[in-house]
Amino acid sequence: MDQINDMKRGEKGAWISIFAYLFLAGSKLTIAYIGTSDALWADGLNNSTDVVASIAILVGLRISQKPPDQNHRYGHYRAETIASLLAAFIMVAVGLQVLFSTITKMFEENIARPDMITAWTALGAALIMYVVHRYNLSLSRKINSSALYAASQDNRSDALVSIGAFVGIIGAQFGVYWLDPLAGFIVGVIICKTAWDIFKDSTLMLTDGFDEDRLKKIKEEISRFPEVKLVEDIKGRALGNQSVLDVTIKVNPELNVRQSHDITVHIEEELAEKHGILYTHIHIEPYNEK
Incomplete structure (x- = not known):
């Protein structure tokens, strides 16, 4: 609205x-x-x-x-x-x-x-x-x-x-x-x-271009979340005056579905508040230390 x-x-x-x-x-x-x-x-x-x-x-x-x-x-x-x-x-x-x-x-x-x-x-x-x-x-x-x-x-x-x-x-x-x-x-x-x-x-x-500096800044902010072990990938595109992000993050593999879901909600809320990004699709993968 x-x-x-x-x-x-x-x-x-x-x-x-x-x-x-x-x-x-x-x-x-x-x-x-x-x-x-x-x-x-x-x-x-x-x-x-x-x-x-x-x-x-x-x-x-x-x-x-x-x-x-x-x-x-x-x-x-x-x-x-x-x-x-x-x-x-x-x-x-x-x-x-x-x-x-x-x-x-x-x-x-x-x-x-x-x-x-x-x-x-x-x-x-x-x-x-x-x-x-x-x-x-x-x-x-x-x-x-x-x-x-x-x-x-x-x-x-x-x-x-x-x-x-x-x-x-x-x-x-x-x-x-x-x-x-x-x-x-x-x-x-x-x-x-x-x-x-x-x-x-x-x-x-x-053509789905996106400001590289802005994308880098957003990636750094997502990385600061304590539950996020690694930001594997991040892509952005614009729909008029709206921005859409596709993010892949890695988290502790021991987390259950609800805990993982809560992480994505917190990230989406912060991006909406700080950057006005209302559409963020976050894919979660298990983080395995090598």
């Missing part, structure tokens, strides 16, 4: 991102068209894709709340990770479009100087996105949501993109006209880089 409540809280962050992006995309594209700024236009296109990406994350969070069924015995937690992956694909498509568009503009002879209103629009957007970033980052850590964390990183890159657009537009005011399309090009690079980071993290989770 706590996981479901956390995901519902995560939806709030996704909705905030959607409304912020809708407002900023509309404002930037309109003002960029009026004020002839390539950097702000690229930034507005970036926010347009962010709307779709945020909707994908919202859908993923909704699906993740569905209870286990006949075909999904572990639940639907990975829908959240798939949503992050789809968001990465959408972002890279627009990032490449921005790159090709601004490269062409950089080599044009007649580049118009953007109006100052486009600079102030970019700066105001950066402040808005930084506030959204801080909110989603804090919420993602509280509920341990990979999708919302990805959204918060996208929010941060959007704030940086807007600052870059602001710098490019200001430079164009002093006669460095090529600085505006150059800022647009940098925007495209940042979009692609953010998409790659999200893609990398999502594919790691979907």
